[in-house]
Amino acid sequence: MTTTTSRESVAFQTALEVIAEVEPTVAAAIGQELADQRSSLKLIASENYASPAVLLAMGNWMSDKYAEGTPGRRFYAACQNIDAVERLAADHATALFGADHAYPQPHSGIDANLVAFWAILAHRVEAPALAEAGVKNVDAMGAEDWARLRRSLGDQRMLGMSLDAGGHLTHGFRPNISGKMFEQASYGTDPATGLIDYAALRAQAQEFRPLILVAGYSAYPRLVDFAAMREIADEVGATLMVDMAHFAGLVAGKVLTGDFDPVAHADVVTTTTHKSLRGPRGGMVLCTEEYAPSVDRGCPLVLGGPLGNVMAAKAVAFAEARRPEFADYAQRIVDNSRALAEALLRRGVTLVTGGTDNHLVLADVSGAGLTGRQAEAALLESGLVTNRNAVPGDPNGPWYTSGVRLGTPALTTRGLGTAELAEVGDLMADVLEATTAEGDSKVKFRIADGVAERTRARAAEIVGAHPLYPGVELV
Ligand SMILES: *Cc1c(COP(=O)(O)O)cnc(C)c1O
Numbered sequence: 186m187t188t189t190t191s192r193e194s195v196a197f198q199t200a201l202e203v204i205a206e207v208e209p210t211v212a213a214a215i216g217q218e219l220a221d222q223r224s225s226l227k228l229i230a231s232e233n234y235a236s237p238a239v240l241l242a243m244g245n246w247m248s249d250k251y252a253e254g255t256p257g258r259r260f261y262a263a264c265q266n267i268d269a270v271e272r273l274a275a276d277h278a279t280a281l282f283g284a285d286h287a288y289p290q291p292h293s294g295i296d297a298n299l300v301a302f303w304a305i306l307a308h309r310v311e312a313p314a315l316a317e318a319g320v321k322n323v324d325a326m327g328a329e330d331w332a333r334l335r336r337s338l339g340d341q342r343m344l345g346m347s348l349d350a351g352g353h354l355t356h357g358f359r360p361n362i363s364g365k366m367f368e369q370a371s372y373g374t375d376p377a378t379g380l381i382d383y384a385a386l387r388a389q390a391q392e393f394r395p396l397i398l399v400a401g402y403s404a405y406p407r408l409v410d411f412a413a414m415r416e417i418a419d420e421v422g423a424t425l426m427v428d429m430a431h432f433a434g435l436v437a438g439k440v441l442t443g444d445f446d447p448v449a450h451a452d453v454v455t456t457t458t459h460k461s462l463r464g465p466r467g468g469m470v471l472c473t474e475e476y477a478p479s480v481d482r483g484c485p486l487v488l489g490g491p492l493g494n495v496m497a498a499k500a501v502a503f504a505e506a507r508r509p510e511f512a513d514y515a516q517r518i519v520d521n522s523r524a525l526a527e528a529l530l531r532r533g534v535t536l537v538t539g540g541t542d543n544h545l546v547l548a549d550v551s552g553a554g555l556t557g558r559q560a561e562a563a564l565l566e567s568g569l570v571t572n573r574n575a576v577p578g579d580p581n582g583p584w585y586t587s588g589v590r591l592g593t594p595a596l597t598t599r600g601l602g603t604a605e606l607a608e609v610g611d612l613m614a615d616v617l618e619a620t621t622a623e624g625d626s627k628v629k630f631r632i633a634d635g636v637a638e639r640t641r642a643r644a645a646e647i648v649g650a651h652p653l654y655p656g657v658e659l660v
Contacts, residue, residue, distance in 0.1 A: 191656035193237045198659055200244060216659050223653045226609065226644040228571045230545040230592020231403070231431065233463045234599070234653060235498075236505060242498035243465055251490045255481050267493040274496050277503030281437050282448045284471035288480045289499050290491040294430040294457035297468030298355040300483035301453045302363060304472070305397055305424045306338055307479040307486075339366070344395035344423070346381075347371035348583060349575040351405035351547075353428060370395070374405075374577050379538035381405075383413045390421045400447070401428030401455075404574050404590050406526075406541040411451060412444035427451040430468075432543055434461025434594060437506045438515020441543075452476055461518060461544055461594040464502025467495045514597060518544045521593040524603035528610025534617060537576050537588065545592040548613075549576045554622050557586030559630040563620040564589065567637040568644035569613060585627040599651040608647065612640050 205212035222234070247270065253260040256268040256275075271289060278287035291297035311334060315321065318330040326334065343363065345356030350373040354361045357369030370393045375382040390398060398418045400409055411427060418425035427447035433456040435441045436448065447454050454471040458464035472480050484491060505511060519542070526541045529548060537547040550560040557573030564571050574590035581587045591613075593606060601609075619636040623629035 190658070193654070193656035194658045196237070196241055197657050201659065219654065219657070219659065224645060224648065225570050226568055226648050227595045228569060228591040228593070228609070229595065230572075230590050231457075231460045232592075233434075233460060233594045235459065235463055235465060235502065237654065237656065239463075239465055239498045239502045239505070242501045243494045245494060245497075247494035247497045248492065250493050252493060253485050253490050260485075267491070267496070270493065270497040270500050271491065274500040274503060277500055277507060278469060278471065281503055281507050282454075282471055283446075284448050284454070285474045286472050286477040286480065288470040288472070288477075288483060289467075289496050290484055290488055291455075291468030291470060292488065292492060292495070293466065294428070294455065294468045295355050295361075296483075296488055297430075297455040297457070297470050298363065298428060299487045300470050300480060301426055301455045301472075302343075302366065302397070303486055304470070304476055304479035304483065305426065305453060306341065307482070308476055309396060309424060310334075310338055310341060312479075341367055341397075342393060342395040343367040343369050343397045343399060344390055344393055345369065345371055345399035346402055346405070347373045349579050350374045350381075350577045351402040352399075353401070353403045353430070356399045356401075356428065367397075374538075376578065379577060380407060381409065383410065383417070387417045387420070390417050390423065394421055395423045397426050398423040399426050399428060400451070401426075401430065403431055404545065404547055404588075406536070406543060406545050406547050407538050408441070408445045408542045409447075410444050411447045411449070415450040424453065425451045426453045426455065428455045430455065430457040431460050431545070433457070434463060434506070434511075435515050435518065435543060437462060438512045438518075440512075440515045440519055453480070458499050458502060461515070462502065462506060463514075463594070463598065464506075465495050465498035467492070467499060469499070517602070518593050518597045520603055521597050521601065521606040522546060524606040525591060525593060525610045528607040529614060532611065532614035532618075534610075534614055544594050545590060547574060547576060548589050548591065548617075549587055550589060550617060551576075551580075551587040553617050553620070555617070555620060555630065556581050556622070556627045557588045558584075558628055559620065559622055560589045560617060562628075563616055563630055563632050563637070564613060566632065566641075567612070567616045568641035569609070569616065571613075581627065596651075599648065599653055601647070601651055605647055609644075612643060616640055 201212045251261045252264040252267040274289040275287040314334045343357040346352030358364045459466040535549040561573040573586045576588040619633035
């Protein structure tokens with residue numbers, strides 16, 4: 186009997202066999218994860234599916250090297266191959282995003298933000314203090330100058346988007362180190378429209394005078410006018426930092442251009458590489474020439490040794506994102522998001538801002554008498570994987586919440602189109618209509634008989650028609 190086995194099948198199957206010889210439980214979990222991902226209809230806005238080439242670039246001996254420093258300037262010997270992939274990742278990234286400089290070392294989005302914060306502090310606070318003390322580096326500072334510098338580093342301000350309006354924990358909130366490093370204030374959205382009010386933001390920035398104005402979000406379903414943000418930052422002498430962790434794929438795919446292109450307007454841009462950008466789990470900083478020397482000191486300032494295997498995978502992912510197909514993918518993400526939003530609106534589901542311009546939709550389920558937590562659990566039981574999320578001014582706080590966040594990057598990678606996303610919207614609405622809270626519980630709920638089963642069956646058919654990693658068959 187002859188069988189045709191794809192190269193991807195051989196690669197992953199063989200890898201799992203090698204792993205299983207040492208620890209079969211790990212091999213089994215990896216195999217099960219593929220089965221689970223394949224069978225679930227994933228609407229988690231921050232997740233995606235990286236290509237086999239990206240995944241395979243991570244699983245090898247590029248992980249074995251230490252390479253602190255930057256290409257050509259390492260603290261370790263024999264880093265020529267790490268140099269090659271890091272340079273390539275950076276070159277692809279600068280070309281892809283039109284940035285002056287790229288630093289592909291951060292291990293995650295949070296790490297990229299930490300690098301950015303410290304680079305901005307180094308450039309704007311530490312460098313002038315060194316000049317004043319007449320020394321070249323902090324080791325040469327006298328004890329008093331050093332003490333003064335440390336105090337002034339701790340005395341800086343950041344203005345970022347509030348968590349409930351869609352900002353991120355790393356934009357100055359107390360549970361994260363950014364909120365302990367900076368004195369923080371946050372801007373929200375207009376309660377009537379749900380949109381950022383740039384006039385109010387300008388007035389707030391003029392009053393607060395931040396060192397850093399942070400733009401970017403995890404749960405804002407509309408475009409951000411980065412040109413307006415730039416003007417505001419310039420007026421108050423702030424560095425404009427954009428965290429495009431969520432929407433980097435839309436920037437790479439040229440869906441966000443002109444005033445909405447963060448790289449064209451910000452001093453420093455941070456991102457993850459695994460969300461809409463569809464690369465390996467990791468982070469990156471892009472910046473202007475002015476900030477490049479400070480950003481390049483991210484390791485060892487706040488980062489450990491770079492992950493050579495992940496930088497290799499970043500280079501592969503960025504090469505993929507430079508292809509014309511990626512622009513088409515990015516446009517389909519947004520088309521799908523709109524189709525999903527329109528279907529939900531037709532069914533009377535309340536959406537924050539009344540719709541979407543990007544890859545995500547934020548549904549407010551409080552009108553149906555549910556918390557986000559109940560809606561998330563009811564949808565999950567019905568085969569739809571979403572995550573609960575606060576809505577602006579959320580009375581249920583960030584744990585129970587009143588919203589569910591939906592995103593289309595992952596389903597778009599699987600090849601679903603607008604008709605299917607409209608049907609997914611209808612399925613969601615069916616479940617939400619059939620779900621009721623038990624008493625005044627924020628957690629317990631019940632779904633009318635048969636609805637979860639019916640929805641789960643249909644969701645399985647929809648994803649079944651769009652196989653995930655179609656070349657990969659594990660036995
Ligand atoms: C996801 C996200 C991050 C964090 O990324 P990790 O890779 O999980 O550290 C940072 N900022 C924003 C805006 C995000 O959405």
